[in-house]
Amino acid sequence: MLPRKYRLKNQKAFNATYKNHKIVSNSLLTLYIGKEKKDPTSPTKAGFVVSKKYHKRAVKRNRIKRLMREVCRLTLKQGELGKLNKYMSFILIPKEETLNKKFKDVNEAFYNLLDRIK
RNA sequence: AGGAGCAGCCGGAUAAUCGCGCAGAUGAAAAACUCUGUGAGGAAAGUCCGGGCACCCGAGGACAAACCGCCUGAUAACGUCAGGUGCGGGCGACCGUGAGGAUAGUGCCACAGAAAUGCAGACUGCCGAUGAAUCUCUAACGAGAUAACAGGCGAUGGUGCAACGGUGAGGUAAGAGCUCACCGGCAAGAUUGAGAGGUCUUGGCCAGGUAAACCCCGGUUGGGUGCAAGGUUGACUAAAAGGUUAAGGUGUCCGCCGUCUUUUGACAAACCGCUGGAGCUUGCAGGCAACUGUAAGUCGAGACAGAUGAUUAUCUUGAAACAGAACCCGGCUUAUGAGCUGCUCCUUUUU
RNA sequence: CGGGAUGUAGCGCAGCUUGGUAGCGCACCGUGUUCGGGUCGCGGGGGUCGCAAGUUCGAAUCUUGUCAUCCCGA
Numbered sequence: 001m002l003p004r005k006y007r008l009k010n011q012k013a014f015n016a017t018y019k020n021h022k023i024v025s026n027s028l029l030t031l032y033i034g035k036e037k038k039d040p041t042s043p044t045k046a047g048f049v050v051s052k053k054y055h056k057r058a059v060k061r062n063r064i065k066r067l068m069r070e071v072c073r074l075t076l077k078q079g080e081l082g083k084l085n086k087y088m089s090f091i092l093i094p095k096e097e098t099l100n101k102k103f104k105d106v107n108e109a110f111y112n113l114l115d116r117i118k
Numbered sequence: 119a120g121g122a123g124c125a126g127c128c129g130g131a132u133a134a135u136c137g138c139g140c141a142g143a144u145g146a147a148a149a150a151c152u153c154u155g156u157g158a159g160g161a162a163a164g165u166c167c168g169g170g171c172a173c174c175c176g177a178g179g180a181c182a183a184a185c186c187g188c189c190u191g192a193u194a195a196c197g198u199c200a201g202g203u204g205c206g207g208g209c210g211a212c213c214g215u216g217a218g219g220a221u222a223g224u225g226c227c228a229c230a231g232a233a234a235u236g237c238a239g240a241c242u243g244c245c246g247a248u249g250a251a252u253c254u255c256u257a258a259c260g261a262g263a264u265a266a267c268a269g270g271c272g273a274u275g276g277u278g279c280a281a282c283g284g285u286g287a288g289g290u291a292a293g294a295g296c297u298c299a300c301c302g303g304c305a306a307g308a309u310u311g312a313g314a315g316g317u318c319u320u321g322g323c324c325a326g327g328u329a330a331a332c333c334c335c336g337g338u339u340g341g342g343u344g345c346a347a348g349g350u351u352g353a354c355u356a357a358a359a360g361g362u363u364a365a366g367g368u369g370u371c372c373g374c375c376g377u378c379u380u381u382u383g384a385c386a387a388a389c390c391g392c393u394g395g396a397g398c399u400u401g402c403a404g405g406c407a408a409c410u411g412u413a414a415g416u417c418g419a420g421a422c423a424g425a426u427g428a429u430u431a432u433c434u435u436g437a438a439a440c441a442g443a444a445c446c447c448g449g450c451u452u453a454u455g456a457g458c459u460g461c462u463c464c465u466u467u468u469u
Numbered sequence: 470c471g472g473g474a475u476g477u478a479g480c481g482c483a484g485c486u487u488g489g490u491a492g493c494g495c496a497c498c499g500u501g502u503u504c505g506g507g508u509c510g511c512g513g514g515g516g517u518c519g520c521a522a523g524u525u526c527g528a529a530u531c532u533u534g535u536c537a538u539c540c541c542g543a
Contacts, residue, residue: 003137008384013423016383034384045384057163059440059441067427071428074428089384104429164535165471215523216532226488227526228527229489280526327525330523330524331531344471444470451534451535
């Protein structure tokens with residue numbers, strides 16, 4: 001789990017990130033990126049979305065969210081966010097194939113996305 | 119040994135590293151850091167019932183409506199549970215059961231069939247005892263035959279889920295509960311049980327099915343909304359440009375309100391409710407049991423983008439099923455891996 | 470979290486109230502018309518009525534349970 005200050009919180013923040021229309025994706029994950037920071041010292045916030053349409057069972061949805069969070073946490077800890085540091089926020093959304101994947105696969109997919117940010 | 123029935127248990131473990139929610143300590147306070155404690159289920163699920171709690175409306179009675187439907191008990195309550203009765207299934211342990219009323223009334227019963235409910239006599243049929251007719255035999259009385267006119271009868275009837283009791287015997291012209299025996303069902307009486315009901319006796323032979331069709335009978339229920347209920351304390355009731363026969367407020371125009379499009383705006387909330395309760399564990403007492411009473415001990419999540427995870431190693435049986443609290447309880451239903459325990463029944467073998 | 474609705478042929482729907490025959494349009498197949506295709510005419514095939522129990526002689530229809538999909542409110 002991420003420490004609280006790195007979490008993306010309310011409805012407005014999510015909508016603002018979506019509206020920026022800056023999207024990167026591969027076969028496992030989709031990444032929405034927010035606007036550039038005004039204050040460079042404030043932390044980059046992360047949001048995770050798994051809709052009820054993705055899977056009916058709460059246990060499966062929780063599992064995906066936890067995997068994504070863990071990936072972000074470890075990346076953040078090692079300071080390897082790279083270009084994402086410039087931005088205020090990002091949102092991660094899984095794809096259908098992500099359902100039964102392991103930690104390694106999700107981790108690789110996330111690093112793949114980081115490399116492709118302009 | 120094999121097969122089966124019922125009841126119950128468990129719901130991966132250990133270690134290391136990196137992390138999260140809540141509470142407490144540290145702290146003037148907030149944030150951060152550190153330490154300690156604690157942190158999902160038997161179904162948390164489906165939302166099918168019943169309550170608590172909160173607010174709004176109502177406040178007397180009747181009807182209506184909805185729901186329930188063998189009996190007795192349990193419970194805060196229930197459509198739930200326990201024990202019993204009847205019926206059905208199984209060799210049995212045991213299991214299932216929406217199971218009031220069809221002589222209160224109405225409706226429906228396709229096709230087939232003579233007929234599907236006003237308990238029928240129309241049709242198909244059976245009979246020729248009785249009365250009449252014709253013929254034959256006889257001296258006569260009378261006997262026999264023919265058709266079935268009057269008449270008698272309700273047995274027979276490719277059907278159908280179902281045909282106004284069934285089987286057998288007697289009886290008769292033919293027949294019929296007309297009579298008898300047994301069976302089924304109905305009614306009355308006696309007896310027994312707290313009751314549903316059980317048992318016995320007698321009677322007459324009278325009664326199709328469907329109420330998860332309308333309905334009748336009996337019983338229960340104030341109605342609605344649901345913790346995003348509801349309450350407390352603060353703050354905001356955003357801004358700019360353009361359009362408006364693309365809806366409207368006036369009959370028209372302008373303006374205004376409203377509305378539409380575009381752009382900008384990521385601090386605009388915090389707290390209570392919120393978990394100590396029809397609570398859990400153990401003992402004792404009452405009860406066949408559900409459950410109740412009582413004594414002692416005990417506190418086991420409380421989030422708000424929403425906490426239990428990730429990686430590695432070892433082990434169980436090869437890596438572990440179904441599945442995540444969101445106001446709280448009582449049930450029901452459904453999903454579920456590998457196994458274990460107790461009691462009981464049946465079959466076979468040995469002593 | 471709460472509330473409501475719908476599952477019938479490949480697709481879109483009717484039939485359910487009042488239980489006995491599952492039907493309509495498009496699509497599909499065959500055939501006729503045409504030089505050929507379309508249109509049009511004629512004929513035909515295709516449905517576990519979401520699933521499972523029950524009531525009934527008999528269930529798409531009635532009752533109960535269950536599964537899936539969609540919509541609405543906050």
